[in-house]
Amino acid sequence: MKSIKMTYKKIYSMIYNLMFSNKLRRRRKILACLALGAGIMVGTVILLINYFNPDVYFLYWGPWDNTxxxxxxxxxxxxxxxxxxxxxxxxxxxxxxxxxxxxxxxxxxxxxxxxxxxxxxxxxxxxxxxxxxxxxxxxxxxxxxxxxxxxxxxxxxxxxxxxxxxxxxxxxxxxxxxxxxxxxxxxxxxxxxxxxxxxxxxxxxxxxxxxxxxxxxxxxxxxxxxxxxxxxxxxxxxxxxxxxxxxxxxx
Structure with a gap:
């Protein structure tokens, strides 16, 4: 019985560790994708504002000149x-x-x-x-x-x-x-x-x-x-x- 219990414990521990490590890897992947996406968006906005003016007025949040x-x-x-x-x-x-x-x-x-x-x-x-x-x-x-x-x-x-x-x-x-x-x-x-x-x-x-x-x-x-x-x-x-x-x- 002891050997069977030990076997169950080992199996349970292995399954738990496997599930936890998979969740951690998934979380890390999700965070990495979010960080990459945010970096691409910020870089795109900076590029547009600095190199494609003046027709990207929709990216500007300050007051516009009144003419x-x-x-x-x-x-x-x-x-x-x-x-x-x-x-x-x-x-x-x-x-x-x-x-x-x-x-x-x-x-x-x-x-x-x-x-x-x-x-x-x-x-x-x-x-x-x-x-x-x-x-x-x-x-x-x-x-x-x-x-x-x-x-x-x-x-x-x-x-x-x-x-x-x-x-x-x-x-x-x-x-x-x-x-x-x-x-x-x-x-x-x-x-x-x-x-x-x-x-x-x-x-x-x-x-x-x-x-x-x-x-x-x-x-x-x-x-x-x-x-x-x-x-x-x-x-x-x-x-x-x-x-x-x-x-x-x-x-």
Whole structure:
């Protein structure tokens, strides 16, 4: 009997150990699969966010830029940049204000004024993507710079401004609303549209001009470092070289 009991105990112990070890192995396999799956998901999200912007806006959980002001059509305070009457001369400098502020702060106004004073025989164009009120024109920084005779303030409707250009389908297709950087990407589009349509110089609203551009070549870009050129200050002329550069930049 003792031998039979010992045999049963051994068999029971073997079965228990076998079942426990199988459960442990299964648990380890499940945990390993879960960890691998989580790693793949995190890696995929990081890859998409960093290398496939801007059309992966659904992976971004922060606030999006509000650019609904760009599509307001009822304002009539400023002349329209998409009208036929807007035909800047070859010696033109363009600034674009693409936030929904509808005004300029003192630093931005300083940038515009510096360009105007350094270039009295150039036209300085400030294009607002948002409506500008009568109150904004009478107060603050805009009221100071608008009295300079070579500064022209206009309202730009990006959809109409892009018509007849290689960017028309991209803008009308809503690409600028499928990005979390709507303000800056609208600015990128508008600067190249202006230079493509009219030629001239584009400057960011934080660029202060201390010397005339007349001594520079007709086509140039500001160097940000030894290996690349920034788009914060660029010039495309109306000659053949400038047109080739404009076409290459916008297509």
């Amino acid at each position: 609904t002001c760009h599509y307001i059509e009822t304002d009539v305070t400023l002349p329209r940049a998409d009208a036929r009457e807007f035909n800047p001369p070859a010696k033109s400098i363009f600034f674009h204000e693409t936030s929904c502020s509808g005004t300029l702060n003192s630093r931005q106004a300083c940038s515009v004024e510096s360009a105007a004073r350094a270039h009295p025989d150039w036209q300085i164009n400030v294009l607002f993507a948002a409506p500008v009120t009568h109150y904004a024109l009478k107060t603050g920084a805009i009221s100071v710079i608008k009295n300079l005779t070579n500064i022209k303030l206009t309202r730009v409707h990006i959809g109409k401004y892009a018509k007849g250009t290689p960017l028309e389908s991209m803008v009308s297709g809503g690409a600028l609303n499928r990005t979390r950087w709507r303000i800056s990407h609208s600015s990128d589009v508008l600067r190249y549209l202006s230079l493509y349509k009219f030629g001239g110089v584009y400057l960011d609203l934080d660029v202060v001009v201390v010397k005339s551009f007349d001594s520079l070549e007709k086509n140039w870009g500001a160097r940000a470092a030894d290996i690349w050129v920034e788009a914060g200050a660029i010039s495309f002329s109306r000659d053949e070289v400038g047109r080739e550069l404009a076409d290459a930049a916008i297509t």
